[in-house]
Amino acid sequence: MMNRDAHDTILRREVCPTKAFYSNQLEYPRIIRQIFSNPTLVKKDTGVFGRGTEEVKTIDVTKRINSNEIAFNIELGRPGIGTRLKEINKMTKAIAKVGVRFEEGNPLTKLMKDEVSGELIDDILEEKVLSAIIEFTVVPEKVHILLDTIFQTKVNTVFVVGSFSLFENNGQTLGEKYIKQAGYEVSKNGKVNIGLGRKSEGIVVQ
Amino acid sequence: MTHTLHRVLELTENNFDNDIVVMMMAAKGFNKDQSAEKKKEFLRIVGNFDPVNFGEGVRLQLPDKLNGKNVQFLNEIIKTFNDDSTPTAVFDNPEKVEGLIKELKKRDLGLSVIVSGNVEMIEKLLKKQDLSMLPYAVEHRVRKKDDPVGIYGNYYLLPSLHEIEIESMCGHGMIPYSLIQRVSIDLKLGRIDIDSASKILERPCSCGIFNHEKAKEILRHIKEGE
Numbered sequence: 001m002m003n004r005d006a007h008d009t010i011l012r013r014e015v016c017p018t019k020a021f022y023s024n025q026l027e028y029p030r031i032i033r034q035i036f037s038n039p040t041l042v043k044k045d046t047g048v049f050g051r052g053t054e055e056v057k058t059i060d061v062t063k064r065i066n067s068n069e070i071a072f073n074i075e076l077g078r079p080g081i082g083t084r085l086k087e088i089n090k091m092t093k094a095i096a097k098v099g100v101r102f103e104e105g106n107p108l109t110k111l112m113k114d115e116v117s118g119e120l121i122d123d124i125l126e127e128k129v130l131s132a133i134i135e136f137t138v139v140p141e142k143v144h145i146l147l148d149t150i151f152q153t154k155v156n157t158v159f160v161v162g163s164f165s166l167f168e169n170n171g172q173t174l175g176e177k178y179i180k181q182a183g184y185e186v187s188k189n190g191k192v193n194i195g196l197g198r199k200s201e202g203i204v205v206q
Numbered sequence: 207m208t209h210t211l212h213r214v215l216e217l218t219e220n221n222f223d224n225d226i227v228v229m230m231m232a233a234k235g236f237n238k239d240q241s242a243e244k245k246k247e248f249l250r251i252v253g254n255f256d257p258v259n260f261g262e263g264v265r266l267q268l269p270d271k272l273n274g275k276n277v278q279f280l281n282e283i284i285k286t287f288n289d290d291s292t293p294t295a296v297f298d299n300p301e302k303v304e305g306l307i308k309e310l311k312k313r314d315l316g317l318s319v320i321v322s323g324n325v326e327m328i329e330k331l332l333k334k335q336d337l338s339m340l341p342y343a344v345e346h347r348v349r350k351k352d353d354p355v356g357i358y359g360n361y362y363l364l365p366s367l368h369e370i371e372i373e374s375m376c377g378h379g380m381i382p383y384s385l386i387q388r389v390s391i392d393l394k395l396g397r398i399d400i401d402s403a404s405k406i407l408e409r410p411c412s413c414g415i416f417n418h419e420k421a422k423e424i425l426r427h428i429k430e431g432e
Contacts (some may be wrong), residue, residue: 195342197318
């Protein structure tokens with residue numbers, strides 16, 4: 001059976017000249033697969049395409065983390081393997097014990113029974129998705145135990161870890177400093193928000 | 207993790223300053239309403255700096271005949287823009303990006319601009335006298351020490367590094383390994399050339415940041431059996 005993403009790609013690229021492929025309406029819980037696999041859907045809650053939130057991309061406008069916080073994200077299923085949500089559940093429960101603040105706008109956070117335990121609701125655990133991103137922030141003092149926990153958690157898929165924080169006046173970031181202190185390292189490549197964004201005039205943020 | 211950060215291109219033998227992604231994004235509830243015109247302007251400016259590839263972000267629905275990524279293609283993409291669009295482009299040298307940032311700073315469109323690639327190079331570029339900008343924030347991949355790949359969990363599920371390098375050039379991971387393996391076989395058997403292989407591999411990617419120049423470099427390695 002063709003997977004969901006291949007199906008959507010065929011529709012988007014108009015591969016079939018006779019339109020033999022069509023997309024039918026999915027019902028819960030199977031629709032979870034589409035939400036976390038099809039990057040062309042705009043999520044009503046996050047307002048963005050893809051599987052997570054805007055993360056560092058609009059931080060110069062949203063100011064969603066402050067200068068004494070470090071944001072982390074763990075994407076399970078990438079690159080190219082996919083994951084059942086029960087594997088994600090193992091990771092969310094493990095890091096919840098460290099004491100993280102899950103990003104409220106993230107679609108996975110909305111699927112948790114509660115954010116203290118990090119446990120996902122039961123009837124979605126067997127759903128398979130292309131990937132899903134757990135997003136959260138921690139205080140610098142917890143970076144060491146957090147990273148140890150992440151890398152020691154056994155899951156039957158692959159995952160990658162990202163982190164972002166604001167540049168300080170000395171040109172360094174809090175994240176890089178504490179990650180290195182914890183005995184880990186950051187990649188040479190990265191995603192730099194160059195600070196050209198601003199809130200539209202007249203917008204009052206709640 | 208996020209979009210371009212999956213790229214594992216720093217592993218390729220040469221430097222990775224020939225793979226720089228620039229994108230513009232608006233934030234819901236802050237500056238997204240009526241942002242479409244600004245994004246159109248962004249992509250028009252991008253077109254002046256000779257990108258390797260560009261796109262609308264996620265909803266590329268144009269037929270293959272326009273896949274040459276020319277001016278006509280750029281104008282067709284711009285027509286489809288709305289407030290949800292996320293214009294993207296990939297460049298093969300820092301000088302082009304420097305010129306682009308200078309122009310974007312001058313035009314002051316007010317939306318977030320994100321530059322992905324070698325962070326040290328991007329920081330140096332921003333500090334140059336004619337830009338004199340300080341970066342606002344950076345996102346990195348976190349790795350164990352002395353681990354250049356940074357993929358964890360059950361990594362025995364993964365294919366070869368070259369296949370991961372190509373797969374990760376789509377920000378959403380939409381290029382399946384099965385397609386990369388099929389194209390690699392056709393390439394080795396001489397059924398297709400490297401240019402065609404790169405174009406076939408880009409097709410499932412809807413974000414416009416598939417770097418053809420880099421892909422060709424990787425495909426040459428695959429063809430030669432390295």
